[in-house]
Amino acid sequence: MHRPTQIVCVFLLLFLTTTLSFSQSKKQLELEERRQELRNEIKQINELLFKDKSKKKSQTTLIEDLNYKVSVRKNLIMVTNQQANLLTREINDNQNKITELRDELEVLKENYAKMIVTSYKSKSEQSRVMFLLSSTNFKQAYKRIQYLNQYANYQKEQGVAIKTKTTELQETNKALLKQKADKQKLIEENRIAQRELETELAQQQQLMAAINKNLNNYTAQIREKQREADKIDREIEKIIREAIAASNKKAGKSTATSTSFALTPEAKALAKDFVSNKGKLLWPVEKGVVKVRYGKQPHPVVKTVTIQSNGVRIATEKNADVRAIFNGEVMRIITSKNGNPTVLIQHGNYITAYSNMAKIYVKKGDKVSTKEVIGQVFTNPSNGETILNFSIFKETKTVNPAEWIYRM
Incomplete structure (x- = not known):
């Protein structure tokens, strides 16, 4: 593969990885926003519909309120599951990224070490001054100065690249640990939500059993309310x-x-x-x-x-x-x-x-x-x-x- 083609492939891979990462993070933010909305909605449902237990609600009102709460709770569990699944994918991506970064860092360090050894050998064999003085003409001497400067700059760039890659690896590790903690928190919250849902579903079944015994009366009441509306x-x-x-x-x-x-x-x-x-x-x-x-x-x-x-x-x-x-x-x-x-x-x-x-x-x-x-x-x-x-x-x-x- 030609070098220009290799460069294009590398840039394309970087673009796709960055785009995927960005879209996942955006989706995660959207899901978290929706999850908080649903949590607030359940809080309001409890405050507005279930707080005052001294009042005797009709069975239809009770089941209506409970049905509403159950539907919101189910949505909350579903959104939380989506978040946890997305985090799993992000964790896998970051684990793969860490492996790639470690491999890249290892290659950079090996190349840098070889460069240092080569530089040391060239210094011991022949000084910079002698290297320049041995030039046959001014043009050759000028090119040798450029070469030495480029080599020195390349060494610096490699050193910076190692430092940057090390920092990136550390940040990715931090992100991975946070993602794992966030996922565990979501799993725990979903367990609690699931237990609460099971309790509400049991209450729902009891109320519906009572309503089904007098279904005709309830149907007549509903139709009368519809006529009034x-x-x-x-x-x-x-x-x-x-x-x-x-x-x-x-x-x-x-x-x-x-x-x-x-x-x-x-x-x-x-x-x-x-x-x-x-x-x-x-x-x-x-x-x-x-x-x-x-x-x-x-x-x-x-x-x-x-x-x-x-x-x-x-x-x-x-x-x-x-x-x-x-x-x-x-x-x-x-x-x-x-x-x-x-x-x-x-x-x-x-x-x-x-x-x-x-x-x-x-x-x-x-x-x-x-x-x-x-x-x-x-x-x-x-x-x-x-x-x-x-x-x-x-x-x-x-x-x-x-x-x-x-x-x-």
Whole structure:
């Protein structure tokens, strides 16, 4: 193989090794970030759903909370396993790297030793001055000076290379020891998580056995709750349609066929800001876990029943403040005989809905700013549950809040 080809191969190998190492480290950071998120979520679940044991929860609520906790715990175990497996690969890579570095260091030391011996012999046979004086002409003497300088520089480079390679070997050894310690820590944490999961699964089975005895009653309760949720959603859609018609009438446009808001320049700018913050909007409560997510899905307890969630159900702490997720104007406060109030806030052609409120601090027409407290979440006195139902509408159509709220 020609020398240029060898150099290209060496550089290519170095590039691939560095790229692989970088991608593994990046993946490890991503997994660690996700693992910490899941650990924090379990902590919040314990604080918000399992802390107050004095309140008697219904069996469906208990199993719902436990199912949620089990699913998060399973995800935590899975992510931790992925981390441990990735660390195993990184440990193997570093062990191979250490072997290669030791071999390279050995070759460097051997070459350096030979160079020193050769240099010593040449000095004993003939001095530098005599070597130069024996030149036949000035040009040859000049070339010999260059050669001697190059040889001396090469010796220095070899010495630096040995020092660099030794340092690299030491750092790789340190990294290897840390990786082994990290892996052992992950394994221990996963053992604890696995034991906790087994306990939760046993509780889950007991509760499900009791629920299956009265499955028809629970199914009827779930469908009744779905009807109540659908009724609120229809009421919100009706209010939004009326607001769309009013905005078009005010702008001198047809109200019969209008499905979109006739926005003022100010409202257009607000809508644009709202959209530009997609994925970065703050949570409507300071602390919370999403018990029911957006969309059509099997009920978390009775899997044979399908539910349609046009928003998210967020479990939070007692007396939790509800915050406007973005600048806007209070469109309407909805009150109903059987349910708790809902606050609608308009952000251009987007509307956010905050349902199951206990206290409301705003009124129709109020301008609100991001993070402004608009009320408090209702806490059910019979079971201690504090649930905020939260939705986002674009015109009359719902959108998935998880795509808009930061890390929901």
